[in-house]
Amino acid sequence: MTTQANSQDRLVIAIDAMGGDHGPAVTVAGAARALSIRDDLCFQLHGDGPRIEAELAKYPALKARATVRHTDQSIAMDEKPASAIRRRNTSLANAINAVKAGEARAVVSAGNTGALMALSKMILKMLTDDLERPAIGCSWPNPKGFATVLDVGANVTSDARQLIEFALMGAAFHKAIWGVDRPSIGLLNVGSEDMKGHDEVKEAHRLFKETVLGLNYYGFVEGTDLCEGTTDVVVTDGFTGNIALKTAEGAARFMQAMLKKGFMSSLPAMIGAFLAKGALKRTLRPLDPAESNGGPLLGLKGIVIKSHGGADARSFANAIKVGVSLAASGYERELAASLAQMTQSLALAPEAGQTDMKDLAVASGSKVI
Amino acid sequence: MTTQANSQDRLVIAIDAMGGDHGPAVTVAGAARALSIRDDLCFQLHGDGPRIEAELAKYPALKARATVRHTDQSIAMDEKPASAIRRRNTSLANAINAVKAGEARAVVSAGNTGALMALSKMILKMLTDDLERPAIGCSWPNPKGFATVLDVGANVTSDARQLIEFALMGAAFHKAIWGVDRPSIGLLNVGSEDMKGHDEVKEAHRLFKETVLGLNYYGFVEGTDLCEGTTDVVVTDGFTGNIALKTAEGAARFMQAMLKKGFMSSLPAMIGAFLAKGALKRTLRPLDPAESNGGPLLGLKGIVIKSHGGADARSFANAIKVGVSLAASGYERELAASLAQMTQSLALAPEAGQTDMKDLAVASGSKVI
Numbered sequence: 001m002t003t004q005a006n007s008q009d010r011l012v013i014a015i016d017a018m019g020g021d022h023g024p025a026v027t028v029a030g031a032a033r034a035l036s037i038r039d040d041l042c043f044q045l046h047g048d049g050p051r052i053e054a055e056l057a058k059y060p061a062l063k064a065r066a067t068v069r070h071t072d073q074s075i076a077m078d079e080k081p082a083s084a085i086r087r088r089n090t091s092l093a094n095a096i097n098a099v100k101a102g103e104a105r106a107v108v109s110a111g112n113t114g115a116l117m118a119l120s121k122m123i124l125k126m127l128t129d130d131l132e133r134p135a136i137g138c139s140w141p142n143p144k145g146f147a148t149v150l151d152v153g154a155n156v157t158s159d160a161r162q163l164i165e166f167a168l169m170g171a172a173f174h175k176a177i178w179g180v181d182r183p184s185i186g187l188l189n190v191g192s193e194d195m196k197g198h199d200e201v202k203e204a205h206r207l208f209k210e211t212v213l214g215l216n217y218y219g220f221v222e223g224t225d226l227c228e229g230t231t232d233v234v235v236t237d238g239f240t241g242n243i244a245l246k247t248a249e250g251a252a253r254f255m256q257a258m259l260k261k262g263f264m265s266s267l268p269a270m271i272g273a274f275l276a277k278g279a280l281k282r283t284l285r286p287l288d289p290a291e292s293n294g295g296p297l298l299g300l301k302g303i304v305i306k307s308h309g310g311a312d313a314r315s316f317a318n319a320i321k322v323g324v325s326l327a328a329s330g331y332e333r334e335l336a337a338s339l340a341q342m343t344q345s346l347a348l349a350p351e352a353g354q355t356d357m358k359d360l361a362v363a364s365g366s367k368v369i
Numbered sequence: 370m371t372t373q374a375n376s377q378d379r380l381v382i383a384i385d386a387m388g389g390d391h392g393p394a395v396t397v398a399g400a401a402r403a404l405s406i407r408d409d410l411c412f413q414l415h416g417d418g419p420r421i422e423a424e425l426a427k428y429p430a431l432k433a434r435a436t437v438r439h440t441d442q443s444i445a446m447d448e449k450p451a452s453a454i455r456r457r458n459t460s461l462a463n464a465i466n467a468v469k470a471g472e473a474r475a476v477v478s479a480g481n482t483g484a485l486m487a488l489s490k491m492i493l494k495m496l497t498d499d500l501e502r503p504a505i506g507c508s509w510p511n512p513k514g515f516a517t518v519l520d521v522g523a524n525v526t527s528d529a530r531q532l533i534e535f536a537l538m539g540a541a542f543h544k545a546i547w548g549v550d551r552p553s554i555g556l557l558n559v560g561s562e563d564m565k566g567h568d569e570v571k572e573a574h575r576l577f578k579e580t581v582l583g584l585n586y587y588g589f590v591e592g593t594d595l596c597e598g599t600t601d602v603v604v605t606d607g608f609t610g611n612i613a614l615k616t617a618e619g620a621a622r623f624m625q626a627m628l629k630k631g632f633m634s635s636l637p638a639m640i641g642a643f644l645a646k647g648a649l650k651r652t653l654r655p656l657d658p659a660e661s662n663g664g665p666l667l668g669l670k671g672i673v674i675k676s677h678g679g680a681d682a683r684s685f686a687n688a689i690k691v692g693v694s695l696a697a698s699g700y701e702r703e704l705a706a707s708l709a710q711m712t713q714s715l716a717l718a719p720e721a722g723q724t725d726m727k728d729l730a731v732a733s734g735s736k737v738i
Binding site: 141190243261263268269272277281 | 611624
């Protein structure tokens with residue numbers, strides 16, 4: 001009851017304290033680091049009471065602004081989603097239920113992604129009936145800051161309509177997190193000409209151009225554009241998005257390993273590394289996955305943030321920050337409105353080829369039924 | 370006639386001397402650098418005679434082992450393939466025709482990719498009737514050396530059978546270039562479990578496991594595996610492969626820019642850069658696209674190598690090297706044999722689910738028709 005009263009004048013975030021590779025040692029420490037984001041920020045910490053309390057004892061400021069919700073059940077990192085959704089009172093299910101009950105404004109978990117997806121969908125439901133599954137967004141570093149890329153793994157195939165939904169979700173998210181009013185939207189493809197790509201991207205491209213969606217559509221972008229920051233939001237199916245994200249992470253890790261090898265390969269290089277270390281740490285920081293931790297599950301009735309499983313406290317605090325920004329913004333209301341608008345606009349959209357026919361008919365003075 | 374005689378005792382490579390951003394200045398210089406690969410290497414240089422001769426004058430050793438095939442027609446870098454295939458006697462078409470006529474063993478071009486694809490397919494034809502389009506391969510750097518990744522852009526969708534064809538092509542190419550006897554094959558996916566991914570990758574995975582293809586199949590690999598060198602060959606559809614390749618290139622460029630920025634940001638960092646420069650240049654070399662230049666168009670009756678359009682002479686020489694290695698190997702013969710074997714094996718392959726039924730039937734003593 002006290003907590004429900006809290007949620008009206010305070011911003012409460014539910015934390016799955018047992019999720020991730022390190023459990024409460026990281027999730028509680030992360031919450032403590034995140035406290036400074038807002039004065040009215042409070043936490044509900046779900047999981048093993050004694051273990052959470054033991055960590056909380058280290059952070060008196062957090063202890064004063066956190067409630068512990070004990071459960072002895074938690075979901076293993078490798079547990080199948082089908083098993084996870086059958087179990088009651090796990091730390092993850094309880095944290096999501098807190099959002100459902102209006103006790104918390106967002107849930108943050110570093111746990112099992114499949115279980116988080118399945119439980120969030122089951123408990124919170126999708127924002128509209130046509131949405132099939134949440135899309136996973138990510139913040140992708142580039143020289144201008146961060147772009148929002150989605151879907152990075154929730155859906156293995158996506159038709160044109162889903163790609164448009166992703167664009168609306170990505171735009172609403174990007175606006176809420178980065179304050180960009182009309183974020184530009186790129187559609188990931190293998191080239192920039194209209195004729196390039198498979199049927200789904202070509203049809204989505206046509207609908208983006210011919211339908212009134214209220215989006216700032218840029219057009220097709222390519223793999224290189226992801227790291228150049230060509231657009232604020234990049235839309236793609238979950239198969240391609242997941243592979244692009246993991247490829248970029250792999251490329252960055254490979255390059256870092258080669259860099260380290262180079263710096264260790266001779267005495268002058270070692271001295272060089274010592275001299276340049278601080279400067280390089282600064283400029284390479286945006287590429288540290290901890291900086292962009294916090295992938296939203298978009299399209300749900302409620303805010304759900306996925307943290308990397310291996311996150312440390314600083315990184316987990318960044319994921320909490322994403323949840324707080326979304327919770328404090330008009331994101332959910334705006335997204336619901338734009339999805340409703342989309343359904344109307346798509347119903348009115350001309351079918352492929354129809355526009356040209358109409359134009360032709362108008363030009364020749366005849367009528368199109 | 371002289372040249373045809375040459376092609377019997379010498380290894381002749383046809384060069385589209387006009388292709389690429391720099392034309393003969395790079396293609397002729399690249400051929401000159403490539404001469405040292407083999408003593409019996411000769412070139413046919415197709416394009417603007419006077420311009421080629423002017424460059425040739427700088428390289429007497431090359432001049433002695435090259436013939437110039439003049440034409441005043443060439444294909445623009447942005448010309449549509451449909452236009453390119455209608456034009457006769459372009460430097461590119463003539464170079465491909467030299468392979469068709471048996472005058473040259475391979476063609477190398479830094480020109481327009483779409484035109485190269487269309488003309489190669491039209492002039493040389495596919496290796497077997499079922500092959501629809503060539504696949505484009507690339508050499509992908511990793512800590513162990515290079516992997517062969519395909520398709521990186523020729524086909525926007527690929528069904529299970531095509532993915533298997535890519536595996537056979539990739540294995541034959543990798544063996545010819547790197548001398549690995551039974552290269553391991555990974556299938557790019559969003560996870561490693563059997564249930565992951567879309568229908569095409571799941572069906573290909575099943576066929577790889579249940580069909581006698583003579584391949585060393587490893588299983589699913591993810592985006593991170595591309596830069597870790599988990600397998601020798603990585604197979605994927607041309608949409609995903611193109612985006613993965615360009616994403617990795619973009620990530621490497623972004624990181625290099627941030628590195629440069631860091632080195633320039635303070636006096637100690639600048640001194641550090643000076644001290645470490647040589648060592649870093651050495652360890653970061655594999656990531657230089659020039660090192661892995663030369664993407665084969667696989668599945669054709671003849672060897673066709675695509676160089677980056679912006680290649681310099683060193684980089685173009687690497688593309689020639691790929692053509693020479695393929696031409697000097699049993700690649701074409703082996704690939705034709707393995708494609709024929711594949712057609713037989715797939716005809717005998719159980720349909721999805723059938724294997725389990727058979728096992729069940731055997732276990733219960735009953736018969737399966």
